[in-house]
Amino acid sequence: MTTTHHPTSTATVEDIGYGRQFEGWYDRLFPWNESAAVTATRLSELHPEPAAGTVEFGVGTGRIAVPLARALGGAPVTGIDSSPEMLAALRAAGDDEEPAPVEAVLADIRTYTSQRTAGLVYCVCATLSMLLTPEDQRQAVARAAHLLVPGGRFVVETHNKPAVIASHEGRSRTSYFLPYPEPGTGLQTHSTLLPENDLWHCAHVWFDSDGTSRVGTELSRLTTPDEVDAYARAAGLVPQSRNADWLGTPYTEDAPMFVSTYVKPEAADTTTGPAGVPA
Structure with missing residues (x-):
């Protein structure tokens, strides 16, 4: 069964309101499907x-954490999120017949600390x-x-910053429609x-089959793969691979997303935080 706790750190958890905007329909946008x-x-596998x-x-509503925990044979997964609404949905994701061993933690990924280590983050x-700033992204890494x-x-x-910019075809604004499988x-x-x-601002309008619609907005900071690599190196990690998706498709600049993996060297000193970040 999922559990929830607050981090032991005294750092403030800054909730940007994402969960309040998308509560009740986030899983329609990002379904628990084959993807x-x-x-x-x-x-x-990684x-x-x-x-x-x-x-x-x-962690959001647990769309990845829940099937991952099951793929790992029930080994526990800790899910960090700053949205109480998202974590509430995660708690409801398990059932009595197949509980999801996901620990839901209300915390800020820039400041989260734990006495426990992990083999995969x-x-x-x-x-x-x-x-929304390079420093915030660097802190999270x-x-x-x-x-x-x-x-x-x-x-x-x-x-993937180059692909997002290219999709605008030289314009600062554009619109597009994505049909979903459900009629x-x-x-x-x-x-x-x-x-x-x-920065990249998106206003989304979700059209449901019953004729209703919902509106939500997102503000993101676009990065290149090289920029994320630099964050990782500054944190003492070594870049290992880069792909365009989870199927292992080779990365190109026109890929909408990128997936990068990094490894912590075996000889790393774990007594202090990397890149000047206190433990």
Whole structure:
């Protein structure tokens, strides 16, 4: 069964309100489908030591954490999120017949600390992009590195800046519609680039089959793979691989997302936090 606790750190948890906007329909946008299963399977393959622990930064409703925990044979997964609404949905994801061993933690991924280490820390579905400054993104990567055991892996999936910019075809604003498999459903997105800070604003309109619609907005900071690599190196991690998706497709600049993996060297000193981040 899922459990929830607050972090032992005294740091303030800054909730940007994402969960309040998308409460009740987030899983319509990001369904628990074959795509989630593929992601969970690949993460389980990348895990060097399931018994050492697993942490997801930005666990949301558990779309990846729950199937991953099951793929790992019930080894517990800790899910970090700053949204109480998302964590409430995660708690409801398990059932009596097949409880999900996911520990839900209300915390800020930039400052989260734990006495427990992990063999795998992952941050997917563009959670890293939700941090809006290079320093915030760097801090989150450093936190992940500090949690890892020597030989552990950090995995990031996030928006690919060159592809997002190219999709606007030289314009600052564009709109597009994505039909979903269920008849009468789809997502219309109004997209705006704010290049002075590498920011990307999206206003989403969800159309449901019963004729109703919902509106939610997102603000992200776009990064290149090289920029994330630099964060990782500063945190003492070594870049290992880069792909366009969870199927292992080779990365290209026109890929909408990228998946990068990093390893913590076996000889790493774990007595202090990396890159000047206190333990």
